[in-house]
Amino acid sequence: MNTAVHNKLVSFIWSIADDCLRDVYVRGKYRDVILPMVVLRRLDALLEPTKKAVMEELAFQRDEAKFTEWDKNGLRQASGYVFYNISEWTLQRLQNTATNSQQILQGNFEDYLNGFSANVREIIEKFNLKSQVKHMTSKNVLLTVLDKFTSPYINLTPFEKTDPEGRKLPPLSNLGMGYVFEELIRKFNEENNEEAGEHFTPREVIDLMTHIVFDPVKNNLPPVITIYDPACGSGGMLTESQNFIKDPEGEIRAKSDVHLYGKEINDETYAICKSDMMIKGNNPENIRNGSTLSTDEFAGKNFNFMLSNPPYGKSWASEQKNIRDGKAIIDPRFQVKLKDYWGKEEEADATPRSSDGQLLFLMEMVNKMKPLSQSLSGSRIASVHNGSSLFTGDAGGGESNIRRYIIENDWLEAVIQLPNNLFYNTGITTYIWILSNNKAANRNGKVQLIDAGQLYRKLRKNLGAKNCEFSPEHIREIVKVYAEMQTIERKGEEGIAAQVFDNSDFGYCKVTIERPKRLKAQFTAERLAQLRFDKTLLEPMAWAYSAFGEEVYTALARHEKAILEWCEKQELNLNTKQAKTLVSAATWDKQLELLNAATKLMEAIGTDEYNDFNIFRKKVDAQLKEDKAKLSTSEKNAILNAVSWYDADAEKVIKGITKLSGEELEKLLTHLGCEESQLADYGYYATGKKGEYLEYETENDLRDFENVPLKESIYEYFLREVKPHVPEAWINLDATKIGYEISFNKYFYQHKPLRSLEEVSDDILMLEKESDGLISEILNLA
Template sequence: MDNQTYNQIVNFIWGIADDCLRDVYVRGKYRDVILPMTVIRRLDAVLEPTKAAVLEMKEALDKAGVIEQTAGLCSAAGQAFCNSSPFVLKDLKSRAKQQQLKADFIAYLDGFSPNVQEILSKFEFRNQIDRMIDANILGAVIEKFVSPTINLSIHPVLEDNGEVKLPGLDNHTMGVIFEELIRKFNEENNEEAGEHFTPRDVVELMADISILPVVDKIKDGSYLVYDGACGTGGMLTIAEERLLEIANKYKKQVSINLFGQEINPETYAITKADMLLKGDGEQAENIKIGSTLSDDQHATKYFDFMLSNPPYGKSWKTDLDRLGGKGDITDTRFVVSHKDEPELKMIPRSSDGQLLFLANKISKMKHNTELGSRIVEVHNGSSLFTGDAGQGESNLRRYIIENDWLEAIIALPENMFYNTGIATFIWVVTNRKAPHRQGKVQLIDATAMKSPLRKNLGNKNCELTPEIRNEITKLLMNFAETEQSKVFDNREFGYYKVTVERPLRLAVDLSETNLDKFEQVCQVTDDMAVMSVLREVAKQLDYAMVMDYNAFLKKLDQAADNLDIKLPAKRINFIKSQFTEVNEQAAPVIKKIHKAGKAEKNSLYGLYDIENKIVEYEPDAALRDTEQIPLLHEGGIGAFFEEEVLPFAPDAWIDVAKTQIGYEISFTKYFYKPVKLRSLEEIVADIKVLEAETDGLLNEIIGG
């Protein structure tokens, strides 16, 4: 369908709201009528050609006393759904009396099969009937939807000479129209469109890169396709189309089973409706409603192909609470055993749960088949780098890459989607990498590979033509270094995050002034015994500034023993808080002395050999710093530390217990193209031209 026809239908349906619902509904509530009526009219248009056959079947079944009639009526309708009422929607526009219209319209809705009833229930459409009847607008709404100027049927409307007057609508185009209506309603309400509907051209690219690289592994049989954020179902149906198309091309006998889950009742209803319109009544039962994150309806299933465009930048706080809170989540989709970590938590911040959908799909990969599983998922840029080492986002990237499942990431052009203009990326994940890809990740920069649209569709101002999609797919399959394609070792994206410590250096001020102040405190706390010890030590040290806190402590212990006064840790810490100050000239404060073990000096880990004993210093929190050391750094952590840290801080060491591994991916780093600066001669020439123009203007003003 061309953009003109598409826009005509969207604008016509949008106009129904303004023509019929104004003054009855506030603008934010238009959707409660328009969306379900669009579905009803779509189903009605599909059922119109077989209405007589359905009524004949209904009469026969009634005479035979058959109670369960759905299967027979759907068979007569030639669809996975039916309507056994005596009406089609066009019949109802002629009702003059509102009560008769209401009764007939309810009878018409009651005539739909149970699967359609569920769709209407999710729209909560029956709640609107009385309101429309009271306002005398139901008839006008029906009349608008059955207007001969638009066609919501799958069949084209023909002129008398056989030429197409109005083209039919395939299921995906119907989905696009639904989503455009939802987008417009959200904009009217100043809402964020949590999910970004995926245009057909992007879906087709995703389907191609899911299937074409493994086409030689596709054999006769059944394949399962899954989308955990299926929206209006377009991604599932396009993937099915491409699988069947490719299978037919290679003479393979395959059957496709679609599975999905959607949290939004309206888009869930749309998906179910589209499944029914395709004649896939059984497939429609595989589409579930609810949150994939906290209520996975396909928990025990594994899939061959998984495609999704999950919501990004959207809070998942409600799901987080249902799962037990961040500290108590035990769901094995999001908390896994990996290498030496029995519980690697892949739980992102509550403000953005997009990566959890990827983790969910990874948990559903098949590991016992030759094909394995292929995941193709759209994310925004934050999934590449958000999250520090040890945090959920980084842990998920680490889990995927260290298991060698990340095949490629493709950067798409901006403004590819209807509801957002931000940068987006396609992740390609598989547990069956080709041998030549193992241990490698391919990055593809397709940001400049686009064709402009003649007219914007929402935020979408460009598209991926079949030629462009083919070019991107070839870049993926060729796996070669080009200007748009780069290949890296898995470890290129990993780094150690190390905590660099430096010793705490304390000086002790034993001046008379300090002692007098402290004595006043001791008098208040009735702890003059401590004061006696301090006076003794200060006297021994000539009331000076002591630059070695460790020596001060020894003197303090000796004096306390001589005076038979106990100095527990609480008293020591109190003295420390009152008399010490950080001084970079002072000796390091000793935290612990290891009396056993191998005596050695190892500045990397903060251990020093003093008198054949291992001494560990107290770190200074104010001087604590972190460093990111690439996993591929030659010589590892030790070499980096000696080259980049010790020359500037000779007393530094690394707290090994805090070392963590992180992963992040920066497209800018690998595909950055510096802008060529203008030469000095060009700049000087421009300045001279400007000066000449300025002089001319000045002379003109003065002369005038």
């Protein structure tokens, strides 16, 4: 649309707030009136030409057909839209017949609102417009606001008009109305210092996304196209996608029927989007209100194209109960199967951290892709994310599993890095993910990374956090690089860079490297003393014993209150079960019995220090057997743990001896994928006897992890990077997890050499000279 006309309309509507609502609303609340009134005026303008036909249809149904309920289809046909109004009023008539009585005007206005079809009444309810009408009535500004919106000097209708001076007022198309409306939203959010990006994605970003999504298939679009946005906000992604395919003011790229679908959780934004669908002739029933993550509103439905800018860094903790039950995923959208390191398929966690649910929206779109069995063109997706979606999450974790699921299914075509400060509400780096389940042949098994972070032009004036934008030339350049799957090395600090990778380049194995436990052991009274206390209640029990001595065994109930009060003062935050255990005589008696049993062992075995824990443990076992002591395994281990400690010079602690038959040995070697001579590198140490192998206890504090690229042999990596430095380490292959991450810095980082010492020295000397001159000047002035 004409830029001058657009700016004039926005300025006029923007001025209504200051002219009419000042002192009636606080500045941050102007939008509560202006936005719904803009929607109402536009809907009213669309219905005005067919008002007579609607009233005639209403009269026919009431007087001749004697309908007890209105035939909604008949009323929709009469109005020419999917909505209608059966009241006698229009906004213009309300204004023309208004008197000085604000109460009468309010009554007539409410009759007018009640006359709308149910779909518009829902929008009015979401906007809370009736409350605003009452408030404006109480402040005597309702008529003033109505005068402004029906002013003959402004044209919010789709028809050409003339003002009272005879000047032509151009019509406002549905597309132009959408631009005006979105500009108002952006300005209100900026004015209120709100996060405009939650509702509004910069126009040039959407333009880039639509080109990337539609250009590869623009000559082969299906006759019926469905487009979906699971976080649709005010509907910008949807309507711009429709405009790209079938622009009412420009090129018509396809004669396809386009159907838009979306879901939005914010009531006001939902109302904006739904009214926009009505204004532009789309089916408003395809826009749903509520949480996309909590409820699968479009279950069983698939879409040709999906574009979205979901919220990032936003918690989904309140929605977890609808997605998972404990560790089990109960929503099929987020259930995936992945293979473990050995190739066995199993259910995998595909949910990110509860503090950031953006990848769940991507999984929702993946779930809604059209299978190639239903549509030869499949589905294409463009989704905006911040950097955390690319690399957060450990191997085997939710984020990594989502990336792995998408990449291993060969759906990821490209990731495009955008400039910082491109969005209105954030200066962080953002990325567009491009997915397709029907890749071109040259893209099979490949992912293209495009770094457009240095491709932008500065704005003359910042718009919130936004200080730059893509020019049309920039968009064409990015689309060309993508379409031709180019590889480009950036020259200098500006321009675009791109690389193409195999899918497996982003995968790695997180390998667990174990080291043996080495323990020394010695019975001493000091070490045994800690057995008097439960290790989970060590601090309060130790204080109670120091404070009350043996009375904790003979008169515990007398000190119960003092003990619990001390815990509160120390802010230990004990739960009910812990508090009950702490002041239970059974707890103290049980720990005392354990201490006495350990003391008896010390008396029998002595207080010599052992460098070989294996010998020490055998002596303890033998003594317990001799004493016929009835200690549980956990109690015996508690004693052993109390009197042993790690020492690098001690002997390795033997976990057990594994005896393998020839068949079992062959199975183990096949499972590990190694030769018998390599078994020690996997934790099996030959004793010298045929088929017999030692396994050592692992020292948890020394456990390490190595990320080994999928394309590299884990064993060769181990021999090269680990074994030379830690000869006694071994690989725990059964704990190996597969992860995926994408690091733009890794692939596009450009090293900048440090300045020479001479350059730095020259700068320092120059600064000193300048400062000396300044000081001299000051002193002379003095």
